[in-house]
Amino acid sequence: MKLYVVSDGPPSLAVRMALKALDIPYDLVDVDFIAMEHMTDDYAKMNPQKEIPVLDDDGFYLSESIAILQYLCDKYRPDSNLYPKDPKQRAIVNQRLCFNMAFYYGSIAPYVMAPIFFDYKRDPVGLKKLNIALNVFETYLKRGGTKYAASDHLTIADFPLISATICLEAIDFSLKDYPLIEQWYSTFKSEYPELWEISEGGMKVISDFEKNPPDMSNFSHPIHPVKKN
Ligand SMILES: N[C@@H](CCC(=O)N[C@@H](CS)C(=O)NCC(=O)O)C(=O)O
Known part of the structure; x- marks a missing residue:
């Protein structure tokens, strides 16, 4: 594979x-x-x-x-509790996965990642969307009352939510207004250091790019405007 x-x-x-x-x-x-x-x-x-x-x-x-x-x-791994079989538990996992893709990372990517690589600015509308998404995630954690995003144990829903949240850490975006997200994020880091190591590596690359954006002026992209030197 x-x-x-x-x-x-x-x-x-x-x-x-x-x-x-x-x-x-x-x-x-x-x-x-x-x-x-x-x-x-x-x-x-x-x-x-x-x-x-x-x-x-x-x-x-x-x-x-x-x-x-x-x-x-x-x-x-059909028996893994990373992807529970019970229809309701599985539905929550699926919901968090879709939420991340469409709403959470869906607001983080344009705000954090796109301006690093392409000719976009971080603007107030993007920031508003990002804070709305953070508020929603905070609300899910509060209503669910769970240690992890979809359950008291780790599930596959946590992986993309964690790897989306690293983008915020990479640009020093404070999560202080979102205490449950902050807690979930630090719990993952301390309970799963061998998994965190993978995301941390990516976070450091993003953080370096944030400080020194890559030169992509020699390439053209079918959608995104490329930064010219
Ligand atoms: N929905 C896709 C999104 C994947 C995605 O956005 N990948 C980025 C890199 S992080 C990409 O390949 N972007 C292509 C481009 O911007 O040219 C997934 O979850 O796999």
């Missing part, structure tokens, strides 16, 4: 944490995002969305990190 990743990509980091937690052996293939290796025709054969990560399970190509997390559990 191979996983195509980018070192600072939150969706890639989420899948890497899951593979480690599920103890599934695989080969890591680094994709150079700055050089836009994911924009090639060969890459599009694996993932026509031209996004990273992609799982190659013996010729079975799967993109979209949520689908990959679910597939890994269903196929290789």
